[in-house]
Amino acid sequence: MRGNSRRSTIAAVAVLVLAAALVFPVLRHFQTQSDPFKASAVEDPPFPSLTYGIQAFLWWDNGDVGKHLDWVRLLSFSHVKQTFAWSDLEPQSGRWDWTQADRILTEVARRGLRLVVRLGQVPDWAREPDHRSANDAPPADLSDWRDYCAAVARRYAGQIAAYQIWNEPNLSREWGGRRPDPAEYVQLLAACSESIRAVDPGAVLISAGLAPTGNHDDYALPDNIYFDHLYRNGFQEHIDVVGVHAPGYAPPEIGPDDEAALQRWFTFRRIEDLRKIMLNYHDEARQMAIVEFGYTTEKINPDYKWFSVTEAEQAELIERAYEYAIANWRPWIGLIVLLYLPDLSWQQNDEEFWWSIVEPDTGLPRQAFIEVANMRKVCDDFEIPERAPDSPVALGEVEAPICP
16 A cells, blocks of 8 residues: 555656646746746836937027927927037037037926937047048047046936937948947947946936848948847946837838738837847846837938828827837836927928928928827826817816826
8 A cells, every 4th residue: 555655646746747847838938928028027127118208409599499398298298309419519629518408408407307318429520530521420539538428427417317329320321431330339338338427327328229221231230230249249238228219110010020021120119129139138127218219201202202101190100109119018118209309490301301290391280299299198107198189288278297
């Protein structure tokens, strides 16, 4: 009897081991499927998810800056992104002009908004002599670059919500006409990051958004390949948040693996591919920020016209994209920056003209502005409900709420 009991026990244990062998992979598969981007691993995110921001052009005040920031409030957005170009702040070596930057900070704070500053646009005097005519080029001397980053952070310590360091370095046109170089960008990033952290340790630092592209040549590197090389060069040590771009090349629900996707990079959900690279490098606890997002209504430039949409489609697709992010990307996506509140000097031959949600030439809201202003917004556990177009808030009779 004792032997039978022992055999029964061994058999029972064997059954449990076999069951575990069958069940655990299923559980792991279920966990992977239910949390494919390891959202549950995000720790102490710098931004509520979602955080609503928009790119604006406030530097030169022609009496429009206050109106544009009032538009941000009417959108129920909490953040506005503005470039603090080095070439504007220090047009000559050692000669600083803080007039416009000070004014912008004052106007932003007056409305209870928060500012995201993009750093870059090297002045001619700080470039290599053979790159002084390039659209944007890395500085000849990183010590000058460090001084610029430190000067901005020191002057506005505690007043700026986040810094985005550079823009689209995977494109030659954003890298002084030279072949994009991820290792060189990491050096530039590290120099700026160290300078900011030394004078404003609480600052949130975001890496440059990368341009989704299928080119792999001297003029552009695919964002996923460039992104992987950023990790190989340790860029994550110098940032708090990974910056990405999500231009509206396709309806937001279409994913990189879907048959409807023309190319993997040609999807709003391309950032899911980049998130997977983060997971490969065990960086799942870090949040991402979409620092450029929108849909173009381009009618002139063939480089953009082929994926343009109507104004009605622009409005609908932007709202659907936000709803997709709410349902699928929280909390690993925090800040989302919409394109654009315009520079009113833009003309129709400027490609930015067609991405804007306000008519640059008339200052009248496009349909996208109205739909985005009235759509619901979700920021962590706080929700701003959808509002009627004729509600007191929508009409500007009552101040619009923003996420805390």
